[in-house]
Amino acid sequence: MGAYVLQRLALAIATVLAATFLTYVLLRLVPGEPAQVILTRVFLQDQTASVSQQDVAVIADRFRLNAPLIVQYGRWLAGALTGDLGNSIRTGRSVALELGWRLSATGLIALLATFASLALTFITVALKRAFPAPATARGFELLAVGSIALPSFFLGVVLIILFSLRLDWLPVSGFESWAHVVLPVAVLALGQFGFNAILLDDTLNEALDAQHITTARAKGLGDRAILFTHALPNALIPLIPYLALQFTFLIGGVVIVERLFSIPGLGAYLTDALDSHDGPAFLGAIGVIALAVAGANLAADLLLARVDPRIRLKRTAQ
Amino acid sequence: MARLLIASLALALGLSTLSHATSREQQPALRVAEIWEIPTLDPTQDGTLMKEKAMVTETLVIGRPDFTLAPGLATSWQRDSDTVWSFTLRPGVTFHDGSPLTAQAAAASLTSALQRSGTVRSYTKIAAISARDDRTLEITTSEPFPALPAALVYASAAIVSPASPKMTDGTIEQPIGTGPFKVTAWQPAAQSFTVERFDGYWGEKPSIYAITFRGIPDPTTRSLELQKGSVDFTSEVPYGDLDTLVDKGFTVSRNVTARNYVLSFGSLKDTPFADIRVRKALSLAIDRNEIAQYVLFGMGRAGIGPFPGTMAFADASIAPPKADLTAARKLLTEAGYAPGPGGVMTKEGKPLRFTLYTYAQRPGLVPIAGALQSQLRKLGVPMEIKVTTFSAIAKEMKPGDARLAALASAMYPHPDFYLRQTYHSSGAINTWGYANPKVDAALAVAITTQDEAERKAAYDLVQRIAAEEEPCLTIAHYGVNVAMRPGIANYTFNPIAHDYMLDPQMTLAR
Numbered sequence: 001m002g003a004y005v006l007q008r009l010a011l012a013i014a015t016v017l018a019a020t021f022l023t024y025v026l027l028r029l030v031p032g033e034p035a036q037v038i039l040t041r042v043f044l045q046d047q048t049a050s051v052s053q054q055d056v057a058v059i060a061d062r063f064r065l066n067a068p069l070i071v072q073y074g075r076w077l078a079g080a081l082t083g084d085l086g087n088s089i090r091t092g093r094s095v096a097l098e099l100g101w102r103l104s105a106t107g108l109i110a111l112l113a114t115f116a117s118l119a120l121t122f123i124t125v126a127l128k129r130a131f132p133a134p135a136t137a138r139g140f141e142l143l144a145v146g147s148i149a150l151p152s153f154f155l156g157v158v159l160i161i162l163f164s165l166r167l168d169w170l171p172v173s174g175f176e177s178w179a180h181v182v183l184p185v186a187v188l189a190l191g192q193f194g195f196n197a198i199l200l201d202d203t204l205n206e207a208l209d210a211q212h213i214t215t216a217r218a219k220g221l222g223d224r225a226i227l228f229t230h231a232l233p234n235a236l237i238p239l240i241p242y243l244a245l246q247f248t249f250l251i252g253g254v255v256i257v258e259r260l261f262s263i264p265g266l267g268a269y270l271t272d273a274l275d276s277h278d279g280p281a282f283l284g285a286i287g288v289i290a291l292a293v294a295g296a297n298l299a300a301d302l303l304l305a306r307v308d309p310r311i312r313l314k315r316t317a318q
Numbered sequence: 319m320a321r322l323l324i325a326s327l328a329l330a331l332g333l334s335t336l337s338h339a340t341s342r343e344q345q346p347a348l349r350v351a352e353i354w355e356i357p358t359l360d361p362t363q364d365g366t367l368m369k370e371k372a373m374v375t376e377t378l379v380i381g382r383p384d385f386t387l388a389p390g391l392a393t394s395w396q397r398d399s400d401t402v403w404s405f406t407l408r409p410g411v412t413f414h415d416g417s418p419l420t421a422q423a424a425a426a427s428l429t430s431a432l433q434r435s436g437t438v439r440s441y442t443k444i445a446a447i448s449a450r451d452d453r454t455l456e457i458t459t460s461e462p463f464p465a466l467p468a469a470l471v472y473a474s475a476a477i478v479s480p481a482s483p484k485m486t487d488g489t490i491e492q493p494i495g496t497g498p499f500k501v502t503a504w505q506p507a508a509q510s511f512t513v514e515r516f517d518g519y520w521g522e523k524p525s526i527y528a529i530t531f532r533g534i535p536d537p538t539t540r541s542l543e544l545q546k547g548s549v550d551f552t553s554e555v556p557y558g559d560l561d562t563l564v565d566k567g568f569t570v571s572r573n574v575t576a577r578n579y580v581l582s583f584g585s586l587k588d589t590p591f592a593d594i595r596v597r598k599a600l601s602l603a604i605d606r607n608e609i610a611q612y613v614l615f616g617m618g619r620a621g622i623g624p625f626p627g628t629m630a631f632a633d634a635s636i637a638p639p640k641a642d643l644t645a646a647r648k649l650l651t652e653a654g655y656a657p658g659p660g661g662v663m664t665k666e667g668k669p670l671r672f673t674l675y676t677y678a679q680r681p682g683l684v685p686i687a688g689a690l691q692s693q694l695r696k697l698g699v700p701m702e703i704k705v706t707t708f709s710a711i712a713k714e715m716k717p718g719d720a721r722l723a724a725l726a727s728a729m730y731p732h733p734d735f736y737l738r739q740t741y742h743s744s745g746a747i748n749t750w751g752y753a754n755p756k757v758d759a760a761l762a763v764a765i766t767t768q769d770e771a772e773r774k775a776a777y778d779l780v781q782r783i784a785a786e787e788e789p790c791l792t793i794a795h796y797g798v799n800v801a802m803r804p805g806i807a808n809y810t811f812n813p814i815a816h817d818y819m820l821d822p823q824m825t826l827a828r
Contacts, residue, residue, distance in 0.1 A: 092487045164546050
């Protein structure tokens with residue numbers, strides 16, 4: 001198991017390094033000399049402006065663009081390891097500080113949404129199995145497919161009109177109190193549980209069809225015991241990596257929901273940084289998202305290894 | 319695992335700075351939903367927010383609603399020589415920290431703005447600034463530039479106290495200005511800030527005690543916040559919501575600002591668009607009034623010239639043409655086109671078809687692109703629409719394609735800004751390569767002459783040539799809406815606003 005953990009950890013670190021290095025290179029691939037690009041695009045906001053070499057040199061010096069690419073990246077990495085991600089070109093503020101604000105908003109919402117979608121998944125699957133009838137099966141399908149199909153901006157607006165305007169229970173947008181968190185979490189959870197529910201229902205069916213379940217029945221085990229000790233653990237295995245994937249998607253890719261509810265989150269930060277050519281901010285955000293992706297996948301891998309001895313034994317046997 | 323999750327949840331909770339609003343309810347504050355995110359209050363980065371919306375900073379010269387100039391922090395100015403100007407400062411003005419506005423402070427503020435903002439430098443062309451005495455500011459431009467007073471209206475050239483708190487790289491954290499309101503609270507993490515009435519203001523004191531701003535970038539969300547009553551004032555709500563808001567008792571105004579919806583071509587060299595008859599035919603097939611009325615819901619005004627009639631320097635003789643499909647077909651026939659397979663206008667086996675690139679940030683663009691598509695189809699010119707980002711268009715667009723954009727037509731209130739960058743042969747946005755010696759000559763005369771009448775005649779000539787030759791097609795002048803809850807009175811929209819402007823004389827009743 002120890003070797004397996006080390007192997008996964010090394011892979012996680014490699015992921016983060018590769019993502020940030022590639023982003024660094026891509027940011028530099030913009031045609032033209034980087035210092036000149038920063039000067040004309042960020043400071044002059046006029047790409048056709050004629051600039052003096054002296055001004056370009058000042059920028060190159062300020063953003064330390066004169067060293068070879070790999071040295072520049074090395075400097076950035078060394079800084080990042082000590083928590084210094086540089087300053088945002090747009091605001092002058094420390095990128096690490098701004099990312100802290102953004103991550104706290106996004107992290108909270110992503111975590112709550114993951115729990116909420118998991119809860120919805122279990123509840124719907126349990127209800128479907130507790131009342132086995134064609135009508136429940138159809139209702140289950142309708143809910144799940146609806147969850148996948150409804151776009152979040154539409155669902156979000158409908159929920160705002162219902163709960164904020166008509167019922168006046170919740171605020172429309174912002175990130176100031178717990179009440180502000182309810183609707184965005186609901187939109188995200190409702191949008192995610194459908195796929196989870198179909199997946200879990202499917203894998204449960206598969207697990208219950210397995211031969212060892214027949215054996216368990218033959219032994220005279222009750223339905224509950226069969227479900228919880230023999231079927232569910234096996235059925236959860238495909239769900240775990242998928243949940244990790246969903247969580248990382250929530251960390252990096254919920255710009256639409258963040259915009260609709262005016263949540264100063266990571267996704268909006270990333271797109272704004274890209275729009276305003278704010279390199280340090282963009283790179284920092286990519287680093288945080290890469291870290292979250294690697295962390296979530298690592299957690300999922302370790303969890304899988306724990307629940308599924310086949311994974312742990314196979315890997316360490318190699 | 320459970321412990322890990324609880325720990326990370328606790329971490330997230332601890333990190334999240336869920337601030338409880340410290341509302342000072344002794345006097346009601348006006349709650350404004352700003353249309354962009356609010357990453358910074360630095361006037362050199364977001365000048366319009368600090369000057370036009372929050373009314374914290376002021377400029378030496380200000381623009382009247384008809385785009386003429388008026389004294390701001392400077393009461394008068396004169397051109398001492400071709401490149402040297404002197405500005406006399408208004409007496410009795412103090413910054414929000416109590417220090418007086420002196421020529422030294424103004425010079426320091428402008429010098430720092432020039433260092434920090436390339437747009438201030440390129441708009442004003444200032445080479446040097448010094449204080450001749452306490453009240454007189456001397457400004458030297460790098461070339462003869464009669465538009466300097468107008469360029470100083472540009473919001474990022476606002477005067478702030480040199481004592482304004484700064485960050486290590488010189489970015490202004492919280493500007494100390496001279497305006498009727500001063501910044502009293504700023505929560506960058508929550509994208510919101512508060513300004514309060516400045517009692518030492520030199521001009522008429524506002525009646526509103528405080529204003530809070532929150533960045534709400536989504537137009538639908540702004541409209542919903544207003545309908546809920548959690549926001550009092552906002553701008554740029556979805557055009558389709560305007561009638562609903564009026565029905566619910568909100569005050570809605572539709573205004574024209576200094577921005578044009580412009581269709582520009584990839585290149586005017588070796589493309590069908592090089593032929594003026596082709597450009598005029600496309601222009602005649604476009605029903606501008608229909609677009610203004612039904613596509614923009616009245617948010618904008620049909621136009622063919624560079625400036626709407628609301629601007630003092632617009633040539634009033636230019637009127638948008640009526641759509642005329644027959645005349646358009648005739649022009650295309652004259653240019654050698656005939657209906658080919660599928661009714662597509664074709665010349666020498668080449669069909670006249672192109673891709674129109676646009677972007678979604680301004681709400682009118684995509685609907686206009688759709689209207690243009692159906693209007694030009696009637697002419698036999700099929701057009702494909704591609705919606706992407708503004709910066710991506712320059713990379714993807716081919717010479718035979720076109721772009722629909724919303725271009726700011728007066729970043730400062732002077733005709734030279736837009737006419738030069740759009741129609742001069744070396745204009746900054748004239749990437750399509752339009753070159754007309756008459757235009758270049760007129761612009762050269764306008765910027766050097768000391769004779770006001772001659773200058774006006776030269777700028778009028780450029781506007782008429784622009785409307786006749788249409789190197790790029792102006793479709794409509796930009797409309798911006800402002801929506802307020804009932805009870806807000808005395809608000810006048812100032813069309814000089816970059817987005818929208820607040821009015822210091824507004825009153826607020828609960």
